Amino acid sequence: MVGASVVRKEDPALLTGRGTFVDDIRLPGTVHMVFVRSYLAHARIVSIDTAEAARLPGVLGVWTHADLEGLPATRSVPGMERPCLATGKVHFVGEPVAVVVATDRYLAADAAEAVVVEYEELPVMASIAAATAEGATPILDGLPSNVVLEQQLSATDAEAELAAAPHRLAFALVNQRCAAVPMEPTVCLSDWQSSGLTIWGTSQTPHHMRNEIAQMFGLSQQEVRFVAPDVGGGFGAKASFYPEFLLTAELSRRLRRPVKYVETRSENMTSMVHGRAQQHDVEVGFDDEGRLLALRVRITQDCGGWPDATGIGLPTLTSFMSGGCYRIPTIAPSFRSVVTNTTPVGSYRGAGRPEASYMIERVVDHVAAELGMDPLEVRRANFVQPGEMPYATQFEGIVYDEADFPGCLDKLLEHVDYEALRTEQAALRNDPEAPLLGIGFSTFVEMGGFGPTPLFEQFGYVGGWESANVRLNVDGSAVIKVGTSPHGQGHQTAFAQIVADQLSVPFERITLIHGDTATVQEGIGTMGSRGVPVGGSAVFKAANKVRDKAIRIAAHMLEADESDIELADGRFSVRGAPQQGVDMAEVAVRAFKPHLLPDGFDLGLDETAFHEPSNLSYPSGAHCCVVEIDRGTGKVRIRRYVAVDDCGTVINPLMAKGQIHGGVAQGIAQALIEEVTYGADGQPGAGTLVDYTLPSSKDLPRYETDHVVTPTSFNPLGAKGLGESGATAAPQAVVNAVVDAMGHLGVRTIDMPCTPQKVWRTLNAALASQSESAHQNGS
Amino acid sequence: MSHHKVRITVNGTAGEDEVEARQLLVHYLRETRALTGTHVGCDTSNCGACTVMVDGRTVKSCTVLTVTADGTDVLTVEGLDEEGEMSPVQKGFQACHGLQCGYCTPGMVMSATGLLLEQPDPDDDAIREGIEGNLCRCTGYDMIVDSVRWAAAHGGAGTAATAHAAHAEGS
Ligand code: FES
Ligand code: FES
DSSP, X not given: XXXXXXXXXXXXXXXXXXXXXXXXXXXXXXXXXXXXXXSSXXXXXXXXXXXXXXXSTTEEEEEEGGGGTTOOOBOOSTTOOBOSSOOSEEOSTTOEEEEEEESSHHHHHHHHHHOEEEEEEOOOOXXXXXXXXXXXXXXXXXXXXXXXXXXXXXXXXXXXXXXHSSEEEEEEEEEEEEEOOOSSXXXXXXXXXXXXXXXXXXXXXXXXXXXXXXXXXXXXXXXXXXXXXXXXXXXXXXXXXXXXXXXXXXXXXXXTXXXXXXXXXXXXXXXXXXEEEEEEEEEEEEOTTOOEEEEEEEEEEEEESSOOTTGGGHHHHHHHTTTTTBOOSEEEEEEEEEEOSSOOBOOOTTTTHHHHHHHHXXXXXXXXXXXXXXXXXXXXXXXXXXXXXXEEOSSTTOEEOSOOHHHHHHXXXXXXXXXXXXXXXXXXXXXXXXXXXXXXXXXXXXXXXXXXXXXXXXXXXXXXXXXXXXXXXXXXXXXXXXXXXXSSSOHHHHHHHHHHHHHOOOGGGEEEXXXXXXXXXXXXXXXXXXXXXXXXXXXXXXXXXXXXXXXXXXXXXXXXXXXXXXXXXXXXXXXXXXXXXXXXXXXXXXXXXXXXXXXXXXXXXXXXXXXXXXXXXXXXXXXXXXXXXXXXXXXXXXXXXXXXXXXXXXXXXXXXXXXXXXXXXXXXXXXXXXXXXXXXXXXXXXXXXTTSOOOOTTTSOXXXXXXXXXXXXXXXXXXXXXXXXXXXXXXXXXXXXXXXXTGGGTOOOOOSSOOHHHHHHHHHHXXXXXXXXXXXXXX | OOEEEEEXXXXXXXXXXXXXXXXXXXXXXXXXXXXTTSOOOOSSSOSOTTEEEETTEEEETTSSBGGGGTTOEEEOGGGOOBTTBOOHHHHHHHHTTOOSSOSSHHHHHHHHHHHHHHOSSOOHHHHHHHTTTSOOSSSOSHHHHHHHHXXXXXXTTOHHHHHXXXXXXXX
């Protein structure tokens, strides 16, 4: 079944309104928590008056940090831990200052309005520039400045190599702040009983949350149960720990009732971690043939008001991937992480790798423009070749697995008549009524299948492995339990496909249990494209253990040698004697009959396996975007988008296509539409879906997809993961196309998002300077 | 806050409830009627996750006060089933992988159903136009468009929605 486009098992419930999202869960006696949030970006809290709020109907209580003495802070870099409610100071608009609990959400919201907070305003630093300016006030207490981490990840700063290169080019790039915007905001429901605490929450990492909460409350892990039921999208942002998990738990303990919190969208926009938010200063040295000789990247990461445990690691990942799919003799990345009066920054689809990919893919286009070469030729001159795989980069532990970078590009060009497009482009340039045509490429590599443990520990997780348990019931049906916890990825279906193949059990007779720490013993979670490569590999291994054991039982039943047993169509038979056989259910029943098995046989068919990836996997690919720019309005229309991806083994082509589409959509949106902005006063310019534009069905094109399959040898399935590829590949394909469309006018760069206004201005500035120089030449 | 009596039929079942004047229809459906298929994704009528059909027309139930829905006939995603079978639109979404996390899906399915009631055979542009008010963060929309086209070719809006619309027309 692996490789078949089966439709998803999870769909009927979701399609008929019978899925279970956290806010759908009803416990008798549930009360509702609402936050009082800061409307200022940086201020000292002078006083909080809760008296009037506490008197309102339905209100069970109002709490500030002072009322919750001893409640621990959220884990981060030591010295930068975030308290669950602001203590003394607020760091960004939307930071929780107090909580209200009432019998109904409307009453709780009324009461939150009645809480009066007196602030004394502090200087606001809502940008990297402001936070790093001379004399800037440190936002985090006890630190000397807002630069909280600085690191050089290479032995050299590459100055000598840059100076020695025949050509040298410097430019700056902005990877703007984006919001993940899962359609379901953060929701949690805590029920603290004498037997322990149960939390239902919108999380990608239930076991991680369980561990954190148990530690924070000094409970043993068996006393805390974290359940992530259906989760309405996560995109990395639901991997972070949020104060509401802790607060609903604590208030449930105090009130002896279940406490629910449902974030509104406008709260979500300022409260859920944002992504990207990096600035790059790039210098590249190259020769006449376009070969890259040296690359220096200085990354500045905006961390927001509190450094997030994952967010603080983003520039490391960007640094590791800064060479892209190219052989560059010297790469010198360094970064600094800056705290600003904005929403904290954490992981968002691709987390750190899209930033690298955007940077290096803009570099090759810059080099091409400088030399007057075709951007594809520059790519070809620099690709790491398939014969060089696995390819050890200069960064310890970053070893690209099997891949065929030039092969992906060749496959892409089978779909795109490049020459015809260039001819059309030239023709359209000469027609002032016609749109400008631009062709952009992205040949990328990213990281998937996150682990191994030493790397993943750095992000606060127990390990980088994943766990799975496969159980055969006595009727021959199977149950899988996994530690990955999906939020749209289709694990029910993909993992059932894997088990169906290994155990020859019909797909319909396999179910999956996930996202509940009471039923799944251990797990890490779903992020970093680790579902199939790591989770799926654990499932594969557990299924094989069950299979091996079942074969031993079948051999005993058939009085044959184990090596002669074959399993096909749910039936074990003896090689060469196909009429002699037993079916899966008979074997499963026999597994529980000690008197009919060899002495000391371990009963049952129930096996657990872990998969610790020996390395990350490295999905790669080649994407092409063709855009048309309206000369009058600057509006960019995507005419074609073609994606060739190499994610190794494809478990389910239908779902793979869906993942690529979704990722590409987010990448296109970053290139053209999305940006979280702040005023100088730290007020968010994007606080709702009115002012933060998500792409609708009319903003996005059709996508054409294809695959190159180079299985990775780093896991038994050969799968590399692809959840993040689209978002990693697309932004530069689009921006390269936009720049290409205006390249003949001397345009070399434009910052994302390429809004009509920005494109129109760039275009007209280029036209103006062109006519000016023509004028000067003529006079 | 004043309270009002409302009579609302939801998926064929009549109900009489006392609601607060400010209560939104989406909360009435989810809390009072315990029909949690209809979702909330924004505060601003932008996302469409809460789309239901009121008297045969699709509306965003987060923008409707329950009191103004007094006397209406509401169809939610739970009402699209045809004797335990999914409607053509629901089947189309499964066949064409038109959903991932499934959170936008009930609203998307209702909008698609409403579109097919009005235009039984929409082309791709018409489909994109018809679901423009429903945001999906997972799929990138392509396969949703395929899903709706599949439904158009396999029975359209379906009998439950068609009956609901006809009933609304007749009343
Ligand atoms: S919740 Fe109604 S449109 Fe978003
Ligand atoms: S399927 Fe997740 S938002 Fe549409």
